[in-house]
Amino acid sequence: MADRLPDLTHLALPGAEIAVRVTPAARRASVEAGDGVLRIAVTEPPEDGRATAAAQAALARAMGVAKTRLRLVRGARSRDKVFRLD
Numbered sequence: 001m002a003d004r005l006p007d008l009t010h011l012a013l014p015g016a017e018i019a020v021r022v023t024p025a026a027r028r029a030s031v032e033a034g035d036g037v038l039r040i041a042v043t044e045p046p047e048d049g050r051a052t053a054a055a056q057a058a059l060a061r062a063m064g065v066a067k068t069r070l071r072l073v074r075g076a077r078s079r080d081k082v083f084r085l086d
Contacts, residue, residue, distance in 0.1 A: 005062040006033045012063045016085045017073060020059060024051035024079075031062045052076065059083060
């Protein structure tokens with residue numbers, strides 16, 4: 001994962017829904033917040049949910065929460081995903 005993650009702890013509110021754009025099979029993993037869109041690049045391929053799981057882990061790490069607290073609400077087979085913090 002990227003060495004420097006943005007501080008997304010302000011998003012860590014119970015019940016919050018976080019929309020992200022995931023780029024699978026990227027050269028480098030990264031999390032970028034800007035222009036109202038949260039972009040997550042993962043090195044995992046988009047097969048068997050591996051890219052989604054990697055994006056969930058990266059988002060959880062940037063938010064400072066356990067990845068089990070993030071639940072995928074929409075976008076299991078799409079680049080645009082919505083996670084909910086439980």
